[in-house]
Structures are given as C-alpha cells and as structure tokens.
Amino acid sequence: MDPTDPDEVLLARRDAGVLTLTLNRPQRRNALDTASWQALHAQLSAARDDDAVRAVVITGAGGAFCAGADLSGAREGHPLDRMRFINEIALLLHELPKPTVAQVDGVAVGAGWNLALGCDLVVATPTARFSQIFAKRGLSLDFGGSWLLPRLVGMQQAKRLALLAEMIDAEEALRLGLVTWIVAPEEIEAFVADLTARLVANAPVAVAQSKALLHENADRTLRDALATEARTQAVNFAGEDAPEAFAAFRDKREPHFTGQWAVR
Numbered sequence: 001m002d003p004t005d006p007d008e009v010l011l012a013r014r015d016a017g018v019l020t021l022t023l024n025r026p027q028r029r030n031a032l033d034t035a036s037w038q039a040l041h042a043q044l045s046a047a048r049d050d051d052a053v054r055a056v057v058i059t060g061a062g063g064a065f066c067a068g069a070d071l072s073g074a075r076e077g078h079p080l081d082r083m084r085f086i087n088e089i090a091l092l093l094h095e096l097p098k099p100t101v102a103q104v105d106g107v108a109v110g111a112g113w114n115l116a117l118g119c120d121l122v123v124a125t126p127t128a129r130f131s132q133i134f135a136k137r138g139l140s141l142d143f144g145g146s147w148l149l150p151r152l153v154g155m156q157q158a159k160r161l162a163l164l165a166e167m168i169d170a171e172e173a174l175r176l177g178l179v180t181w182i183v184a185p186e187e188i189e190a191f192v193a194d195l196t197a198r199l200v201a202n203a204p205v206a207v208a209q210s211k212a213l214l215h216e217n218a219d220r221t222l223r224d225a226l227a228t229e230a231r232t233q234a235v236n237f238a239g240e241d242a243p244e245a246f247a248a249f250r251d252k253r254e255p256h257f258t259g260q261w262a263v264r
Contacts, residue, residue, distance in 0.1 A: 010039035011061070017054035017200040018193075019047050026062025029107055031070035032115075037086060044092040051259065054200040056096065057192055058119060059103035068110025068133060083142065086111070090144045093118040094215065097208035099199045103192050105185060109133040109167075114143035117152065117178065120211065123192055125185045128170040130178065135165040151218065152177055203241035204259035238263050 011022040021043055023030035032040070047053045060066055069086075093100065093115070102108075102116035104124040109131040116122050116130075132149070134141055141149075141162055149158035153176045161168075173179040183191045199207070209232040217225035236242050240260045248255035 008039075009033065009036045010043060012043055014053070016197065017052065018057060018196045019043070019053045019055070020057040020059065023058075023060040023066055025070075026060075026064065028070055028072075029064040029067035030060040030062070030112070031067040031072075032111065033070040033073055036070075037089060041085070041089050041092065044089065044096060047098065048092065048096055051204075053098060054204055055196045056098055056100045057103055057196060058100065058115065060106070064106035065102070065104040065108040065128070066112025066115055067107055068112045071137070086143060090114070090118060094144065095212075097211070098204075099196075099207060099211065101192060101196060101199075103188060104128045104179075105188065107131075110137070110139075111143040111145075114141075114145040114148060117148045118144055121180045121195070122178065123181050123183055123188060123195070124170045124173065124179045125188055126170050126182055127185065128173070128179075128182075129167050130170075130173050131165060131167040132161045133165050135163060201254075201257070203236075203239075203245065203255075203257040205239055206236050206241060209235065 009023070009025055011020075011024045013020045013022070021040070023032070023036065025031060025033070025036065030036075044056075047056055099121070100119040102119040102122045104116050104122060105128055106125075107129050108116050109129075110133045113130050113132060132141060132145060134145075140146075145162070149161060152158075153161070157176060160166075168176075170179060170182050174182055181191070213225070213228060213232060217228060220228075238261065240262045241255075241257045243262070244257060245255045
C-alpha cells in the first residue's frame with residue numbers, strides 16, 4: 001500500500017518495528033466504509049503474523065480520528081453478516097500479540113471511539129472529542145463498546161456514555177480513564193514515536209503474554225490468574241530474551257530482544 005496515495009482508504013507505514021495505520025478518508029472524517037473495514041482487517045491480520053511488527057499505531061488523517069461507521073453508502077448482504085466481519089476486526093485488534101496505540105486528534109465517535117478504546121494505550125490532543133453516538137443514530141453499541149466501557153469506567157459511567165450519547169472532551173475522557181495521555185498537537189507525533197520506541201525495545205514474547213494475561217485474567221479468580229502466570233512465565237524462561245535481560249543487567253548494557261525460542 002502506497003503511504004503517499006491519497007486514494008487509499010488506509011495508509012500503512014513501517015518504521016523500526018512500528019506499523020502505523022492511518023485512516024484516510026478525511027472528507028468523511030475517516031468514517032469506515034466497506035473498503036476501510038476490509039483494509040483494516042487485512043493489515044491487522046498481517047501484523048498479527050509478522051514478527052517484524054513489534055507495535056501498531058492507529059490514527060486518522062486530516063484532523064479527525066474516526067467518525068465511526070459510514071452509514072451513507074449502499075451496503076450489500078445481511079446486516080448480521082456485515083457485523084460478523086466487523087466483529088472479527090474488533091477481535092483481531094483486542095487479541096493482537098503486539099502493543100497497540102491510538103493516536104487521536106479531532107472526533108472519535110461510535111465505532112471510531114471503540115476502535116481507539118480497543119487499543120492498549122490512547123494518546124489524544126486537547127481538541128479530541130469522544131462520543132458513543134449510537135443512541136442518537138437509532139443504534140446500539142458495537143465494535144466491543146458494551147464489553148469495553150464497563151471494564152474501563154464501571155457500569156454507571158458506561159450507562160451514562162451509552163444512553164446519553166453525549167460528546168465529551170479529552171480532559172473528561174482522561175478523568176474517566178478512557179485516555180492515557182493528553183499531548184499538544186504539535187508534540188503528539190514525537191510523543192507517540194518515543195512511546196512506541198520504548199514498547200518495541202521490550203521483549204516481544206513477554207509483552208504479548210503480559211497483554212494476554214491482563215485481558216484473560218480480568219474476570220478470573222486470583223488462583224486462576226496465578227496458575228496462568230506460572231505457565232506463561234515458563235515460556236519466557238524457555239526463550240532467549242530472559243537470559244539476555246539478565247546478561248544485559250550484569251554487563252550494564254541495554255538488552256537486545258529477539259523473541260526467539262531457546263530450546264532446540
């Protein structure tokens with residue numbers, strides 16, 4: 001995909017292990033049409049299986065993050081079939097064994113906001129605005145919103161956001177724990193570049209397992225969580241990264257992580 005092609009609905013750029021995906025329909029505030037959903041599915045599927053990709057950034061072009069699903073065009077097929085495909089994308093993002101960062105400027109509403117919330121970390125500008133707009137469109141929550149919101153903000157605040165469908169600013173989103181950092185527009189790209197460089201510098205298998213543990217153990221007992229942690233830690237000890245980390249600490253140098261399996 002040509003990262004300079006204005007006709008591409010999703011731009012993809014790779015740099016130092018970081019895949020940056022830019023929603024590129026600024027004339028529609030990056031609302032997701034069929035082509036956008038398909039491109040996002042393809043890129044996330046490829047990133048999942050590509051060891052060279054160590055982190056993923058999702059952002060939008062033209063001063064907006066994403067205005068949700070584009071409801072203006074003709075849509076073929078049964079709505080349940082379309083939703084099954086969209087749900088696959090939500091699961092791909094949630095289960096991606098790489099850290100993900102949403103870089104949000106302008107509006108992030110509906111499925112567009114839940115696309116950001118599906119990322120592990122959210123960096124927003126002070127002018128970012130957010131809404132679970134669904135109720136004002138005669139729709140109910142989708143793209144994982146009904147699962148994400150109660151876990152992130154609690155049931156009462158989730159109901160407030162879903163039932164009122166109000167627009168909130170970046171400061172309110174930060175207060176609720178729906179934004180990780182607020183950064184000035186002229187500084188956000190450098191901030192995200194530094195953030196992803198730090199993410200990429202960590203051991204990829206350990207990072208993937210920690211992300212999965214946090215997701216899987218959120219609604220399990222402590223006993224279950226401890227058992228899962230023990231199994232995943234055994235995997236780490238059987239790889240090359242843990243010994244490399246110990247050696248680097250001993251030698252007072254930065255570690256070089258590869259994610260390779262040590263047992264031959």
